[in-house]
Amino acid sequence: MKPIFADNAAIEHATKLLQQGRLVAFPTETVYGLGADASNPEAIRQVFKVKNRPTNHPLIVHISGVEQLKDWAQKIPESAKILASAFWPGPLTLILNKKSDVPLEVTGGQNTIALRMPDHPVALALLNKFEGGIAAPSANIYCRISPTQASHVEDELGDSVDMILDGGACKIGVESTIIDLTGPIPKLLRPGLITKVEIEAVLGIEIISIDTIIEKTAITNRAPGMSPVHYAPVTPAALCEHDKLTAVLNNLRIQNKRVGLLSYQFNPPENRFMHMLCMPEQAESYGQILYSCLRELDSKNLDIILIEQTPVTDEWIAINDRIKKATSRFKAA
Numbered sequence: 001m002k003p004i005f006a007d008n009a010a011i012e013h014a015t016k017l018l019q020q021g022r023l024v025a026f027p028t029e030t031v032y033g034l035g036a037d038a039s040n041p042e043a044i045r046q047v048f049k050v051k052n053r054p055t056n057h058p059l060i061v062h063i064s065g066v067e068q069l070k071d072w073a074q075k076i077p078e079s080a081k082i083l084a085s086a087f088w089p090g091p092l093t094l095i096l097n098k099k100s101d102v103p104l105e106v107t108g109g110q111n112t113i114a115l116r117m118p119d120h121p122v123a124l125a126l127l128n129k130f131e132g133g134i135a136a137p138s139a140n141i142y143c144r145i146s147p148t149q150a151s152h153v154e155d156e157l158g159d160s161v162d163m164i165l166d167g168g169a170c171k172i173g174v175e176s177t178i179i180d181l182t183g184p185i186p187k188l189l190r191p192g193l194i195t196k197v198e199i200e201a202v203l204g205i206e207i208i209s210i211d212t213i214i215e216k217t218a219i220t221n222r223a224p225g226m227s228p229v230h231y232a233p234v235t236p237a238a239l240c241e242h243d244k245l246t247a248v249l250n251n252l253r254i255q256n257k258r259v260g261l262l263s264y265q266f267n268p269p270e271n272r273f274m275h276m277l278c279m280p281e282q283a284e285s286y287g288q289i290l291y292s293c294l295r296e297l298d299s300k301n302l303d304i305i306l307i308e309q310t311p312v313t314d315e316w317i318a319i320n321d322r323i324k325k326a327t328s329r330f331k332a333a
């Protein structure tokens with residue numbers, strides 16, 4: 001399916017397709033989503049089929065404003081309203097108790113639901129025209145890298161999607177922060193551009209983060225996106241510390257391996273066995289192009305992709321999380 005420039009006519013057509021239970025890929029500020037009418041169980045089943053995603057992995061329902069929360073969630077805590085008014089439209093997904101009439105297909109059988117208002121003019125125009133919730137996981141095959149450009153969706157899903165709205169490259173490039181508000185203390189389930197510290201500042205309380213949850217209770221099954229193998233290129237990918245890169249590259253060269261390198265600050269001499277992409281030093285710019293760079297290296301038929309370790313500071317948490325998942329199956333040395 002060729003992407004179509006998302007003008008008014010295209011958005012109108014996309015709305016009709018959604019109303020008919022068909023699938024429309026659309027841009028958000030984070031990544032492209034594979035959208036379907038969230039109130040249509042048959043359309044939702046099709047999303048899982050196209051993505052090859054296990055049906056117990058819940059989807060995020062995209063809505064056009066905080067007023068829509070009550071259409072999908074019940075027993076909405078004050079914290080949800082505070083966070084929505086601080087960060088929406090934006091890359092923050094709230095987990096709330098679902099209303100009883102929300103199809104269990106959307107929530108993977110759970111009684112909780114993920115909701116977010118995206119900050120992208122195309123996504124918002126589509127939501128406003130459609131006037132309902134649009135369930136949309138990232139528009140990639142299960143466990144692969146999320147698409148950040150319309151052409152990525154075309155390469156990945158081909159004709160199994162009914163329309164791809166092209167709204168350019170996503171400006172954030174990393175999936176939304178997910179926060180669970182169903183318990184007594186909010187839990188950060190997936191790090192994103194909006195950080196734990198920012199959320200705590202708005203709520204005025206400390207929240208629990210994913211690492212603490214995993215260490216203490218290992219509840220990863222509840223939020224399957226937290227599974228350690230996720231967001232991975234097909235080519236084996238490994239994380240490598242700056243100081244070890246020279247030795248690792250020499251070793252791979254001796255073995256005649258074709259290597260891809262996402263370099264952060266490392267500057268080796270170019271050689272014909274290596275495809276190197278130099279990444280930006282700022283976390284936000286790095287995140288914006290991380291997935292498209294991994295896709296580019298993945299298309300070069302390489303033996304291994306090395307990713308140079310990035311700084312371990314707050315603003316890099318979401319990026320380091322995705323890099324860790326992309327490289328969880330292989331070691332560099």
Ligand code: TXA
Pocket residue numbers: 028030031032033034057058059060091093095107110112113114118136137138139174175176178189190222223224225226
């Ligand atoms: O930025 C984003 O969030 C993008 C764009 C398209 O909005 N969407 C996205 O969707 O990343 P997806 O399906 O790739 O990831 C959704 C994550 C999964 O990790 C899923 O487990 C979690 O949200 N999730 C959804 N509903 C949940 C629930 N009720 N409880 C816990 N986790 C939930």
Ligand code: MG
Pocket residue numbers: 137138146
């Ligand atoms: Mg995804």
